[in-house]
Amino acid sequence: MFKRKGFLVSLLILLGILLAACTSEGENDNSDSQNEGADDQEAAEDVEQVLKIANDQEPAGLDPHKTPAHSSVRIYSQVYSGLVTFDENMEVVPDLAEEWNQPDDSTYVFTLREGVQFHNGNEVTAEDVKYSFERILDEETASHIASYFSNVESIEVVGDYEVQFNLSNPDATFLSNLTNASAAIVDQEVVEENGDLQQVAVGTGPFKFEEWVADNRVNLVKNEDYFIEGQPKLDEVIYYTMKEESARLSAIRTGEVDLTTLTAQSADLISNEEEIDVKDYQSLEYSYVGFNVNSEPLDDPKVRQALSLATDRQAITDIVWNGDAVVSGPVAPSMGDWSIDVESHELYQNDIEQAKALLEEAGYADGFDITITTASTYDDMVDTAQLLQQQWEEIGVSAEIKQIEWGEYIDTWSNTSADVLIGRNGSGTDPDRALNYFFHTDGSANVWGFTNSEYDSLVEEGKVTVDQGERQEIYNEAQNLLLDLSPNLFLVSPMKYVAVRDSVVDFVPYPHDGEDIVEVSKQ
Known part of the structure; x- marks a missing residue:
């Protein structure tokens, strides 16, 4: 009896040791898995959030009220904001204006978001809106969008954050014209300091202008104080000037750049490459x-x-x-x-x-x-x-x-x-x-x-x-x-064709906006 009992006790002790060992091993495995997941997340967070874009042309200037060239628009549209904008469905939605109303067919009253700052720290007020549109309509500006707003009879500052547009006639195009990237709200102080905005850019948009190296690149950096929470995801955007398509094709293939536009012929050449996605859409x-x-x-x-x-x-x-x-x-x-x-x-x-x-x-x-x-x-x-x-x-x-x-x-x-x-x-x-x-x-x-x-x-x-x-x-x-x-x-x-490296997340080109990058990130 005694020997049998001792044997059972010994067996139970042995089983306990084995069970403990298995449990310990399982815990270690789970811990390793958790550490691995944490490492992956940390690695993702460590990815440099810099988007490199190859452009086919040098900007012709950065003044949104004066320069219609697309080589310029693609840059200043990231720097400036307007009163309203289009969403992905081409519906007019708020931008700097949080709301608007029409007391009658010829009057629009816009209420601005409070506390929005230009990139130099100056607060945006209704006076800035009035100044911007009077500058567009001034013949001396020779703005390419002056005719968009030819029906504007007067602009009144109703309050610090409220501005009223009085039109000479009802205008079915007024709101949609306000979505144009050139209908940007600018800082009067910056215009007066520089004469115009062709070489400088101080807006309220998701990215701040940092540097323009002629015939080489334009650097934009994240606006940490952007008024839309969670945007942009990127820390920096670099636009490289590559006029030759062969150079842009080579750069997207090697990963020198993350994104570029291409012709149909070049898009065909890389359509089957694993690390590149070619996005197409019917243009306007x-x-x-x-x-x-x-x-x-x-x-x-x-x-x-x-x-x-x-x-x-x-x-x-x-x-x-x-x-x-x-x-x-x-x-x-x-x-x-x-x-x-x-x-x-x-x-x-x-x-x-x-x-x-x-x-x-x-x-x-x-x-x-x-x-x-x-x-x-x-x-x-x-x-x-x-x-x-x-x-x-x-x-x-x-x-x-x-x-x-x-x-x-x-x-x-x-x-x-x-x-x-x-x-x-x-x-x-x-x-x-x-x-x-x-x-x-x-x-x-x-x-x-x-x-x-x-x-x-x-x-x-x-x-x-x-x-x-x-x-x-x-x-x-x-x-x-x-x-x-x-x-x-x-x-x-x-x-239109856009070649995008697979490290770029959430880039969606739209017919009305083929270069929307506020939700884009790198992985």
Whole structure:
């Protein structure tokens, strides 16, 4: 009995030791797993939150009220804020204004967020809003968006954080125009210190301007006091200027940069690379041929119509854009019902014999010589110019191509110092931009010298017509008239491509905003 009892006790002790050992081992395993998870989290937090972007152009300046070039907009849109903005569904939502109301059809009252600071520490008040829009409307500013707000009769400061806009007429475009990146609220003190804002940028946006090294890079850093909690996620954004697409392609492949825009051809080359995601979306842009309509022989609408009939837009789609574009008018097809079916229009039919007949009627039966000017740093513009050169030769028009650098190109566009200019425009988010801004006699971006009283009346009526169905009918008529008069030839609306490294999280390009990075982070 005694020996058996001793044996059982010994066995129980042994089992206890084994159980303790197993338990201890299990605890250690779990602890190791927890430590490993903590290490992973710590490693994620240790990732440098710096986004490196390769840009195809040097900024043309940083003044939001003066500079329309996209190479500038993509930067200053991160630095400045407006009263309102668009969300992902293109709905107008608050930005610096936390709310607004309309006492009547011609009055808007905005209440600002309190305590918002410019990047220099100055608080934003209603006086800053008043100053910003009066600066936009001042003829001396020569703002490219002045015509957006031509209906603004006066601006009143109602209180420290309340500002009232009094319009001369109801304006169906007013709120959407306020979402434009150039409708930025600026600090009067900074403008007066510097004369303008072309080399400095002090806004209220998610990122602060730090440095611009010419022909190299622009550095932005996180605004720690940004008024939207939790944004931005990044600590720094560096925009590198890489004009050659081959350089941008190499940089995204090697990880030298995290994000860049590419053509359809280059996007195809990297579409199967594991560490790169190519995001595409239908743009609101269209390519165009701009005419100085005050220069012979382009002052004759029949000549411009002949050039339209000699232009094979489908060939431009297939050859220049690798098939990834749609034929477009002044209002890009991605704007839905606002856009007319341009392919059924007579001047889109690529009719060489009719084109020759129109030239003969205009007194140019033997054709003429012309120079096509384009930006040397955009392959699609150069390719379009070369294709038009071939197509127009069929009707006796001998075109020489002149390629110029970006800075000279911007000056050439704004001064209408080229007879024929190849370019790209954005239709915007309301047909008023596409039709009024670019082609009304007093449109801020009407650099072509185009004027037509019937057309002006139509787009003026469209701007003040609130009923959407009626507006659509007006703008349909305006588009058809514009195609008939052809101050520009509207070509195609391309797909846009953005190559993104897989270390970039939550980057989503939208047709109205292809460079929204406030929610982006690195992993």
